[in-house]
Every structure is written in C-alpha cells, then in structure tokens.
Amino acid sequence: MKERLIGYLLLVCALVSILSLGLITFFIFEAGLPLIFKVGLRNFLFNATWYPSGKPPQFGIAAMIVGSIWVTLGAILVGVPLGLAVAILLAEIAPPALVMLVRPVIQLLAGIPSVIYGFIGLTILAPLVRQLFGGPGLSVLTAALVLAIMILPSIISISEDALRAVPRTYRDGALALGATRWQTIWRVLVPAARSGIVASVILGMGRALGETMAVIMMLGNALQLPRSPLDSATTLTSNIGLEMAYASGDHRSALFATGVVLFLFIMVLNILANALTGQLVFWQRRVSIWRAAVNFWRRNGLVRDRRAP
Amino acid sequence: MNRQQAQRIAFAMLWLAAVLTILVLAVIIVYILGQGLPHLSLGFLLEWPHAQGREGGIFPTIIGTLALGALSLVLAVPLGVGAAIFLTEYTRPSPLTSIMRFGTDSLAGVPSIIFGLFGFIFFVTRLGMGWSLLAGALTLALMVLPTIIRTSEEAIRAVPMAFREVSYGLGASRWQMVRTVVLPNALPGIITGIILSFGRAVGETAAVIFTAGTALNLPSSLFAPTRTMATHFYILAIEGISLPKAYATGAVLIITILIINVVANALITRSVLRAVRR
Numbered sequence: 001m002k003e004r005l006i007g008y009l010l011l012v013c014a015l016v017s018i019l020s021l022g023l024i025t026f027f028i029f030e031a032g033l034p035l036i037f038k039v040g041l042r043n044f045l046f047n048a049t050w051y052p053s054g055k056p057p058q059f060g061i062a063a064m065i066v067g068s069i070w071v072t073l074g075a076i077l078v079g080v081p082l083g084l085a086v087a088i089l090l091a092e093i094a095p096p097a098l099v100m101l102v103r104p105v106i107q108l109l110a111g112i113p114s115v116i117y118g119f120i121g122l123t124i125l126a127p128l129v130r131q132l133f134g135g136p137g138l139s140v141l142t143a144a145l146v147l148a149i150m151i152l153p154s155i156i157s158i159s160e161d162a163l164r165a166v167p168r169t170y171r172d173g174a175l176a177l178g179a180t181r182w183q184t185i186w187r188v189l190v191p192a193a194r195s196g197i198v199a200s201v202i203l204g205m206g207r208a209l210g211e212t213m214a215v216i217m218m219l220g221n222a223l224q225l226p227r228s229p230l231d232s233a234t235t236l237t238s239n240i241g242l243e244m245a246y247a248s249g250d251h252r253s254a255l256f257a258t259g260v261v262l263f264l265f266i267m268v269l270n271i272l273a274n275a276l277t278g279q280l281v282f283w284q285r286r287v288s289i290w291r292a293a294v295n296f297w298r299r300n301g302l303v304r305d306r307r308a309p
Numbered sequence: 310m311n312r313q314q315a316q317r318i319a320f321a322m323l324w325l326a327a328v329l330t331i332l333v334l335a336v337i338i339v340y341i342l343g344q345g346l347p348h349l350s351l352g353f354l355l356e357w358p359h360a361q362g363r364e365g366g367i368f369p370t371i372i373g374t375l376a377l378g379a380l381s382l383v384l385a386v387p388l389g390v391g392a393a394i395f396l397t398e399y400t401r402p403s404p405l406t407s408i409m410r411f412g413t414d415s416l417a418g419v420p421s422i423i424f425g426l427f428g429f430i431f432f433v434t435r436l437g438m439g440w441s442l443l444a445g446a447l448t449l450a451l452m453v454l455p456t457i458i459r460t461s462e463e464a465i466r467a468v469p470m471a472f473r474e475v476s477y478g479l480g481a482s483r484w485q486m487v488r489t490v491v492l493p494n495a496l497p498g499i500i501t502g503i504i505l506s507f508g509r510a511v512g513e514t515a516a517v518i519f520t521a522g523t524a525l526n527l528p529s530s531l532f533a534p535t536r537t538m539a540t541h542f543y544i545l546a547i548e549g550i551s552l553p554k555a556y557a558t559g560a561v562l563i564i565t566i567l568i569i570n571v572v573a574n575a576l577i578t579r580s581v582l583r584a585v586r587r
C-alpha cells in the first residue's frame with residue numbers, strides 16, 4: 001500500500017516538468033494571442049513600427065525580429081569557430097590534466113550571471129567598439145561579441161561530447177591510412193560528429209536568442225532596423241524586458257504576443273536540435289563533467305576500477 | 310604548404326582559441342574584482358542601502374537572494390529528485406518517459422524572460438500572489454528543475470547495479486532499497502546539482518524582476534516583494550545610480566559564484582574518487 005503510494009507520488013514529480021511546460025505555453029499564448037488576432041498576424045510580424053502610446057497604437061515587431069536575428073547570427077559567427085576549436089582541443093589534443101583544468105573554467109563561464117556579462121559589454125567593450133569603429137558603441141557588434149562568449153559553454157560541451165562519441169576505430173583507421181592527426185580530426189572526426197556539432201550550434205542560437213538582461217545593457221535599445229553592425233537595435237527579448245515594468249492593457253498583451261513569437265522560435269530550435277542528436281540534449285554540461293571525471297581518474301590509473309574486466 | 314605545416318598551424322589556432330577563452334574569463338573576473346574590491350567592506354555587506362543604493366550597503370539584497378534561492382530549492386529539490394528516482398528506478402523507457410524527457414529538455418531551453426512572463430501572468434496575477442518571494446521562488450524552481458532532474462538521474466544511474474541486487478536479495482522493498490541504498494550513494498552527485506542550481510538562482514535577473522519585484526526591503530513574509538543582488542546590480546548599473554556601488558555588488562556576485570563553483574567541483578572530484586574506489 002505504502003509502496004504503491006510512493007510510486008504514484010514519484011510519478012507526479014516526474015510529470016511536473018511536462019505539466020509546467022504545458023502551463024507556460026497555455027498562459028503565454030492566452031495572454032498574447034488575442035492581440036495578434038486584433039492587430040493581424042502579418043501586421044504584427046512585418047510592420048516595423050512599434051509605437052504603443054500612439055493614437056492608434058502601433059504594434060509591429062519586425063525591427064525587433066531583425067535585431068534578434070542580427071545579434072544571434074553575429075554571436076554564432078564568432079562563437080561557433082571559437083567553441084568548436086576549444087571542443088576539438090579538449091576532445092582530441094589536450095592532455096587529460098589540462099582538460100581537467102579547462103573544464104571548470106567553462107563551467108564557470110556558464111555560471112557567471114548574464115548581468116555581469118552585460119556590464120562587461122557596457123563598460124569595457126562598448127567604449128572600445130566606439131573608439132575603434134565609431135558609432136554609438138552600444139551596438140549589434142558589441143552585443144554579438146559578448147553573446148558569443150555566453151554561448152561558448154553550450155557549444156563546447158555538446159560538441160566535445162559529440163567528438164568523444166565518435167568510435168575509436170574511425171580515428172585508428174584514418175591514422176593507419178597515413179593521415180596526420182589534423183587531417184583525421186578535420187576530415188574524419190568532425191564530419192562524423194556533425195549532427196552533434198550542429199545541435200550545439202542550434203542550442204547556442206537558442207541561448208543567444210533568449211538572452212535578455214545582457215542584451216538590454218549592450219544593445220542601445222534603439223527602436224530601429226539596424227543597417228550596420230555598429231548600429232543600436234532592439235531584440236524581441238530586450239523589448240519585453242524593458243517595457244514589461246510599466247506596460248498595461250494592449251501594450252502588455254503585445255509584449256506577451258512578442259513572447260509567443262520568441263517561444264515559438266525557441267521551441268522550433270529545441271525540436272530541431274533534438275531531432276538532430278537523435279536524443280534529447282541537455283544544453284548544460286553538468287552531467288558530462290561527472291562522466292568525464294570518472295573516465296579521467298580511471299584512465300590515469302589513479303584509482304583502481306574493480307568493475308573493469 | 311605541406312600537411313605537417315598545416316597541422317602545426319591548425320593546432321596553434323586551437324590552442325589560441327583555448328587561451329582566448331580562459332583569458333576572457335580571467336579578464337571578467339579580474340576586472341570586476343579589481344574595480345569592486347576597493348569599494349567592498351564588511352559594512353557594505355551588513356549595512357542598509359540609502360538613496361536607492363547610492364549610499365550604504367546591500368544587506369537586504371543579500372538576504373533576499375539567500376531567501377529566494379533557498380526557497381526555490383526547497384520547492385524544486387523534492388520534485389526534481391523524485392522525478393529522477395521515478396525515471397531511473399520505477400519505470401522502463403516508454404512513450405511516457407520520452408514525453409517526460411521532452412518536457413525536461415524543453416524546459417531547460419526556455420529563456421528566462423519567458424519564465425518571467427509566465428511567472429508574472431500566472432503566479433503574480435492569476436494566483437494573486439503579487440510580486441513576492443513566493444512567486445519568484447516558484448518561477449525559479451521551475452527554471453532549475455531540469456538541472457536537478459538531470460544531475461540526480463546521472464548520480465543515481467552511477468550507483469552500481471550490484472548494490473540494488475544485494476538490497477533486493479536481503480528482502481528490501483523497492484522504496485526501502487531506494488531510500489537506504491540508492492539515495493545515500495547518489496547523494497554527492499545530487500548535492501552537486503543542487504549547488505549549481507543555487508548558482509543559477511543567484512545569477513538570475515530577468516525572471517526574478519517580474520515575479521519577485523524590485524522592492525528594496527527585507528522579505529518579511531512569503532508574500533512580500535524583495536530584491537536580489539543580481540537585480541540590484543542591474544538597477545545600479547542601468548539606471549546609473551552609482552558605478553562604485555555597482556562594481557562592489559558585482560564583486561560580491563562574482564565571489565558568490567566562484568565559491569559555488571569551487572564547492573561543486575570539490576564535491577565532484579571527491580565523490581568520483583569514492584565512487585570509483587568502491
């Protein structure tokens with residue numbers, strides 16, 4: 001009796017996350033959809049004028065969509081080569097001791113609050129960009145560079161897992177054919193780990209797209225279509241974050257409608273990434289650190305493993 | 310260029326990328342600590358802020374952060390560990406578990422601003438909690454739930470099968486086995502997940518602002534609004550209230566996160582040693 005009760009209780013616990021995902025979807029849509037119908041989907045998505053206090057008020061999020069896309073693509077452009085390079089190094093080249101040193105660094109990068117990143121962008125990078133390239137400094141370029149750092153942990157950890165998952169025989173085969181280590185990595189391992197690497201890029205995109213506070217601090221928040229990387233801009237997230245504090249009525253609904261669009265973008269990215277890896281991917285490292293640590297100790301014979309044959 | 314040279318250049322680039330990554334982290338930490346530590350004192354930690362934080366310390370925001378973090382963990386840990394136990398010990402892979410996994414993974418990918426919107430419309434408005442400690446903690450609990458489920462699952466799976474078999478062999482029921490054999494052995498891993506989740510709760514801003522509010526006071530009850538360190542830091546910086554105070558608050562934030570990560574790493578290493586020695 002007690003046993004069965006506990007079983008049911010645990011089942012309820014396990015259902016909480018899917019239930020809350022459902023609740024989130026329902027309430028965001030409930031608050032946002034009516035406004036989309038009122039304004040018209042096409043007008044909402046493709047009108048670049050956002051003027052909630054106008055008469056009549058204008059709710060077009062095109063400028064923010066463009067801003068989000070610019071910033072996200074910029075972050076990917078810088079973050080992916082950097083992250084992939086570190087992942088290759090950790091998975092294939094670096095000695096285990098160095099791997100154990102770098103991994104906490106990456107975990108720490110993931111742990112630093114986004115307001116700190118935003119502050120760094122605001123106080124260090126923005127003045128630098130202003131001096132070097134001109135423009136207001138608080139710009140798409142600044143935000144993209146900092147976001148590139150912010151998405152590094154996701155890209156590194158998932159790509160590294162994907163690279164490590166490539167069967168040993170691929171490596172041995174390529175080396176036996178006389179390929180150099182680099183040729184092996186670039187022509188054999190990276191293509192073999194392709195789907196995992198692409199998944200890491202997609203999840204990184206999701207992070208960049210969803211980041212709010214840091215972007216508010218770095219992007220200048222100008223309601224305009226950015227014409228160059230040195231322009232200020234607004235994103236879907238930063239507009240919600242800035243205006244939620246005082247919005248009411250239709251204005252507030254419009255922010256929720258923006259949330260609906262953002263949520264749909266993110267869910268599409270999540271599902272894409274999941275389909276690619278064949279299994280659902282957790283975008284943070286935590287779990288693999290554990291596994292890698294066990295392997296490290298074992299490999300180096302620091303502890304005996306009685307379970308090994 | 311022959312292929313050996315190509316390899317040398319490529320490897321040099323890889324090392325450069327790694328050095329750059331570490332350097333960026335070093336710059337962030339050194340810069341914030343370098344600018345913040347001179348303004349930091351015991352008084353800053355224990356004094357009440359004046360003039361929106363232009364003067365004085367950050368005492369109430371420290372209490373607010375701790376209260377919010379602790380309460381969100383109190384809510385999330387039983388649910389998360391329970392879910393992990395169910396997924397590992399009480400069921401086989403089935404359509405139901407893949408739905409649960411989809412929920413957990415998607416929840417992990419939902420941006421914090423969406424959690425903020427949801428917390429605002431559901432906990433704050435619909436359930437009438439207002440901007441409050443409770444609404445903030447409930448929202449944060451949902452945010453950290455995926456981390457707790459995943460780390461607990463991994464820790465539980467790392468407990469050797471033989472332990473379970475022995476326990477069953479001695480006549481234990483499933484729950485007795487879980488409670489006396491699996492959980493104690495998985496505990497270090499579970500705690501690591503909890504500590505990292507606390508770090509996430511400490512650093513979160515977007516979701517907290519819309520659910521716990523920004524009131525600069527001690528949370529006197531579950532239904533009182535509060536302000537966390539991260540929120541305070543954000544407001545100080547973006548409203549240009551006081552840069553020195555912002556640096557000092559940032560330094561406290563960074564130090565907190567550093568401590569959390571060091572403790573988590575120490576736990577990982579220690580428990581790995583224990584797990585492998587067995």
